[in-house]
């Protein structure tokens with residue numbers, strides 16, 4: 001498969017960029033033309049950022065799975081679509097060709113149909129990183145059901161919240177999931193979650209770990225039994241449901257500055273075009289290359305760059321079940337060696353953690369197949385960037401530091417591998433089609449170079465979110481109301497003397513812990529569920545490996561006689577309410593919190609203390625009780 005819209009030189013980048021600004025509709029129509037549409041669109045774009053109301057390719061009819069599967073069968077039928085590497089290196093890997101994947105997706109799509117799932121229904125997917133997860137996702141898309149994948153690290157409570165918000169009617173899960181030396185009892189977590197979820201009528205359970213599970217009569221079904229039924233029916237084909245370009249494809253929940261995660265909604269046509277365009281261009285994918293993204297499908301990176309981007313491009317995508325440090329810190333490099341991986345896309349937190357093991361785990365691995373490297377999820381520090389460049393890429397491979405968000409659907413600001421310049425710590429330049437702008441507090445544009453501001457986008461792009469599920473007003477206030485006529489990213493950003501962008505981190509109350517997005521309010525709510533807690537305040541602080549760590553200031557009802565035990569108890573509460581990823585790294589018991597006279601917590605001060613900047617707290621005279629700051633400083637962890 002050739003990609004006519006793949007940028008091949010610096011000049012072409014500049015030309016395309018100019019064109020995309022002067023004639024965005026013409027630009028995107030040219031890209032969209034290279035997909036399979038049942039019916040071509042009437043209009044490329046209709047939009048306003050006020051409501052917001054953004055529609056791409058209206059009138060267009062398509063099914064994303066016909067673009068990911070059917071259209072490749074003639075030429076790529078025997079080409080590996082997914083290479084799957086299990087958690088345990090001793091277990092056999094699997095290679096699933098485009099034809100196999102097509103058959104399996106159709107089969108499972110028929111299972112969903114047999115169980116009453118229809119176009120527009122919401123299906124919650126809570127599985128480990130096995131091929132059946134990709135199959136489940138694509139099977140939903142095949143019949144027009146809206147998938148909502150929930151990361152395997154979330155607790156029963158978090159899943160229940162997401163299922164209820166989406167009113168999902170069916171859940172797809174596994175008996176368990178292998179991750180490193182852990183065996184996560186997914187089905188048992190689902191059983192707990194479903195106690196309060198009457199919308200769920202069926203649960204399909206795929207066998208992976210053979211962990212004993214309890215199956216509820218009339219509700220729970222085995223994946224394998226259901227497949228057998230379809231086989232008995234003679235494996236009928238499953239025609240793809242014809243979808244409107246603006247029909248919902250999926251919901252993915254993400255954290256914001258309030259306590260409740262929001263369901264980011266992506267639609268079929270624009271998302272498909274954008275995931276593919278950004279994949280093909282950023283990584284300069286060439287037919288035959290083996291591409292490995294280490295993300296989990298539970299996050300947007302897995303949706304766009306393990307499943308939809310690569311598969312719509314006919315690429316070979318490697319899916320890894322385990323973690324980079326199991327059975328040892330050389331695992332990623334062994335996988336690169338074993339499958340002759342050409343493109344490796346990973347996260348700064350993984351690089352930093354592996355750096356800590358030195359070069360031993362790297363040394364005897366053959367990494368000569370690598371051609372391109374990528375980073376995503378958080379700012380990459382220069383030390384990690386250089387280590388990645390020198391010791392993994394052996395100085396030969398470009399690194400793309402890709403900035404984007406769940407809400408943007410795909411990569412926005414990034415070098416183009418081997419074509420545009422890279423700069424350690426910088427996401428560098430916007431892809432053609434993307435118009436970033438920096439603004440000050442009042443929303444005035446900050447022009448010129450060598451400036452700092454809040455990062456916004458001033459023109460729509462096909463992959464952007466359309467709404468937050470069931471609450472459009474929340475979408476408006478979160479992203480489109482801070483500044484008139486701009487999409488606000490929530491990130492601070494620097495534009496250097498050459499016009500290159502460097503993301504400096506969130507400017508709202510959202511933390512980025514090991515690339516996972518967590519709202520401080522969510523963690524506070526969870527801590528406050530503990531019976532002994534009166535109040536809490538959570539801030540982020542710099543952490544060597546995680547990027548940001550979680551620092552919690554907690555007021556308890558009475559002096560605890562065993563503070564360590566109380567801490568453990570609080571951690572367990574957070575684990576139960578949100579999941580282990582949200583556990584604070586530090587808990588400091590305090591007798592009060594610095595508040596303004598109107599009762600607002602002064603997080604700025606707490607952040608400074610957590611960072612260890614004790615002499616530089618700024619004006620504390622407006623505080624209700626300035627003495628509390630001294631106490632917090634004295635007992636700082």
Ligand code: WT7
Nearest residue numbers: 376377378379401402403404405406503506517
């Ligand atoms: C937030 C979005 C993008 C998929 C994974 C995370 C931060 C993301 C970078 C980068 C600096 C980055 C931003 C952004 N972020 N990529 N290359 N450099 N920061 O998606 O969970 O929606 O988080 O991650 O702060 O707003 P997400």
